[in-house]
Amino acid sequence: MCGIVGYVGRSEAAPILLDGLRRLEYRGYDSAGVAIVNGTCIETRKCAGRIADLARLMTRHPPVGHYGISHTRWATHGKVTDENAHPHFDASGRIALVHNGVIENYSALREQLEREGGHTFNSDTDTEVLAHLIGSIYQQLNGADSKARLVNATRAALKQVIGTYGIALVHSEIKDFIVGARRGSPLVLGVGRDENFLASDVSAIVAHTRDAVYLNDFDIVAVSRDSFDISSLAGEAGNYQISKVEFGAEDVSKGDFPHYMLKEIFEQPNSVRDAMRGRLDYDECTAKLGGLNMAPADLRDVNRIILTGCGTALHAALVGEYLIEQLANVPVEVEYASEFRHRNTPMSGDTLVFAISQSGETADTLGALRESRRKGFRTLGICNNVASTIARESDGGVYMHAGPEIGVAATKSFTSQVTILALIGLLLGRIRHLSTSQGSRVIEALEALPEQIEQVLKLSDHVRAIAKKYASADGMLFFGRQFNFPVALEGALKLKEITYLFAEGHPSAELKHGIIALVRPDLPSVFIAPDDAVFSKNLNNIEQVKARKGPIIALTSGNGSAHLKNIASDVIEIPCVSDVVAPVLTAIPLQLLAYHLAVELGRDVDKPRNLAKSVTVE
Numbered sequence: 271m272c273g274i275v276g277y278v279g280r281s282e283a284a285p286i287l288l289d290g291l292r293r294l295e296y297r298g299y300d301s302a303g304v305a306i307v308n309g310t311c312i313e314t315r316k317c318a319g320r321i322a323d324l325a326r327l328m329t330r331h332p333p334v335g336h337y338g339i340s341h342t343r344w345a346t347h348g349k350v351t352d353e354n355a356h357p358h359f360d361a362s363g364r365i366a367l368v369h370n371g372v373i374e375n376y377s378a379l380r381e382q383l384e385r386e387g388g389h390t391f392n393s394d395t396d397t398e399v400l401a402h403l404i405g406s407i408y409q410q411l412n413g414a415d416s417k418a419r420l421v422n423a424t425r426a427a428l429k430q431v432i433g434t435y436g437i438a439l440v441h442s443e444i445k446d447f448i449v450g451a452r453r454g455s456p457l458v459l460g461v462g463r464d465e466n467f468l469a470s471d472v473s474a475i476v477a478h479t480r481d482a483v484y485l486n487d488f489d490i491v492a493v494s495r496d497s498f499d500i501s502s503l504a505g506e507a508g509n510y511q512i513s514k515v516e517f518g519a520e521d522v523s524k525g526d527f528p529h530y531m532l533k534e535i536f537e538q539p540n541s542v543r544d545a546m547r548g549r550l551d552y553d554e555c556t557a558k559l560g561g562l563n564m565a566p567a568d569l570r571d572v573n574r575i576i577l578t579g580c581g582t583a584l585h586a587a588l589v590g591e592y593l594i595e596q597l598a599n600v601p602v603e604v605e606y607a608s609e610f611r612h613r614n615t616p617m618s619g620d621t622l623v624f625a626i627s628q629s630g631e632t633a634d635t636l637g638a639l640r641e642s643r644r645k646g647f648r649t650l651g652i653c654n655n656v657a658s659t660i661a662r663e664s665d666g667g668v669y670m671h672a673g674p675e676i677g678v679a680a681t682k683s684f685t686s687q688v689t690i691l692a693l694i695g696l697l698l699g700r701i702r703h704l705s706t707s708q709g710s711r712v713i714e715a716l717e718a719l720p721e722q723i724e725q726v727l728k729l730s731d732h733v734r735a736i737a738k739k740y741a742s743a744d745g746m747l748f749f750g751r752q753f754n755f756p757v758a759l760e761g762a763l764k765l766k767e768i769t770y771l772f773a774e775g776h777p778s779a780e781l782k783h784g785i786i787a788l789v790r791p792d793l794p795s796v797f798i799a800p801d802d803a804v805f806s807k808n809l810n811n812i813e814q815v816k817a818r819k820g821p822i823i824a825l826t827s828g829n830g831s832a833h834l835k836n837i838a839s840d841v842i843e844i845p846c847v848s849d850v851v852a853p854v855l856t857a858i859p860l861q862l863l864a865y866h867l868a869v870e871l872g873r874d875v876d877k878p879r880n881l882a883k884s885v886t887v888e
């Protein structure tokens with residue numbers, strides 16, 4: 271989704287803003303722009319297209335100045351055009367504004383301004399309306415202190431806004447000064463020495479400072495070179511703390527990998543290890559999850575669990591349903607976050623809700639979390655982004671500690687989420703019926719994972735060869751059973767996202783209930799069929815595809831290979847693993863398949879079309 275970077279300091283703003291925008295590219299965008307204050311004039315460069323296009327524009331006509339704001343836009347209101355790219359100006363042309371989010375009542379505000387007169391709009395965006403509104407109020411306010419006037423005008427305008435926003439604005443006649451505010455869209459203040467930053471995501475500024483203030487909803491921040499002041503929309507002094515960002519600029523670089531996605535796939539031995547670090551209790555054969563903020567007695571009282579999230583996080587939740595029901599015998603339901611928040615899911619007092627989100631900012635998941643808490647249910651988060659809104663608004667939770675995930679297609683976050691759900695299943699199980707020997711077997715299976723992931727990653731070249739072989743296919747079908755059914759969904763999602771090919775995931779047995787009509791000699795079917803309790807059932811379905819001349823890519827383990835080598839067109843053999851943690855291993859070859867196929871097809875792997883990393887609109 272849209273990204274914001276603001277800078278005020280002694281250095282030239284242009285390279286800092288441009289570098290910050292490049293680091294936000296992964297969020298997904300279709301146009302970009304900067305506004306830098308040079309003396310009493312605002313220099314703006316903006317265009318539809320890539321940051322590289324903006325950089326070319328800025329090289330031809332370099333904007334000069336020591337403070338400014340910048341933006342990557344992901345269109346919501348108005349087409350992808352140069353005019354609609356941010357920044358936008360007020361009627362006086364002295365205030366420039368960038369905005370993330372959606373101003374739902376922008377038409378009414380626009381009409382109100384048009385009635386007032388003197389407002390001509392140059393774009394179709396809701397953002398321009400907000401710039402005009404702030405400018406109009408600024409003109410009407412009195413007071414010699416122009417900084418306070420700009421903050422007050424922003425506050426008064428935002429009070430009229432229905433919707434979500436993260437904003438940053440500058441006034442051409444207010445030197446070294448930026449105003450920021452947030453509601454529903456993340457905004458972080460980077461505190462430097464003789465310089466300060468604003469960004470929608472710390473990765474944009476971590477090369478300059480690791481001291482960050484994560485703003486809360488309804489905060490307004492006035493940022494100067496050597497100070498900042500945070501107040502609320504109501505005008506009260508804001509509560510804040512300066513946190514140390516856990517990762518550095520090197521963690522948000524590609525290193526020696528051609529793409530972030532591949533780097534993140536190869537990070538999984540470590541990210542899965544980090545998801546378990548310090549959380550395994552060998553004496554009691556259980557998991558230690560202090561962040562849940564729940565005593566054993568509270569956990570024993572839980573008689574129903576709802577797991578909610580979107581996209582890949584939802585697929586991890588589906589694995590969690592199998593895991594928790596198997597290990598803890600507690601009924602689990604998985605809800606699309608976007609549906610859950612709008613429907614009357616029956617819930618009783620002992621229902622525990624988990625909102626799962628890598629970014630911790632997904633609007634639909636945040637909406638589900640808020641709805642669940644509003645109804646009085648204990649709602650926990652499973653997030654990667656430590657300071658995210660979901661992490662902060664939940665009653666407790668478990669951090670993934672996976673490190674920044676920059677590739678738009680989620681990879682390591684899936685395996686970390688599944689690992690954490692296994693820990694939750696283990697903890698709840700051990701409080702209930704799971705014996706010490708069963709608990710200890712789960713711990714052994716979890717501990718073996720990083721090493722086994724290393725082995726799976728060695729298959730990358732083999733998977734690349736398979737991807738090349740099927741590069742002319744116009745889609746793929748994915749099948750799996752039980753724990754691996756959600757992996758089939760995830761494999762299909764990965765393929766769709768980064769290759770733009772048609773793909774569907776199904777439980778293997780559903781094949782004969784309709785999907786088999788799609789089977790044909792040029793449409794490969796990927797079967798996730800490890801050597802487990804349902805292998806022979808999977809084998810039946812594989813034979814059904816084979817009988818109809820459908821090419822089969824089989825992902826298997828143990829004795830499965832011997833059965834499949836004469837049936838499947840291609841076999842990918844992974845280590846033998848316990849059923850409950852199998853999805854951590856089986857997902858990885860499918861991530862590699864999608865990746866290599868996307869590279870083969872010349873797709874923009876890390877920035878697939880139309881997608882955004884952190885989906886902060888509904």
Ligand code: F6R
Binds near residue numbers: 581583626632767885
């Ligand atoms: C898939 C993908 C998306 C996200 C979804 C939720 O590769 O990246 O489907 O999984 O948008 O994102 P988070 O986990 O940040 O809430």
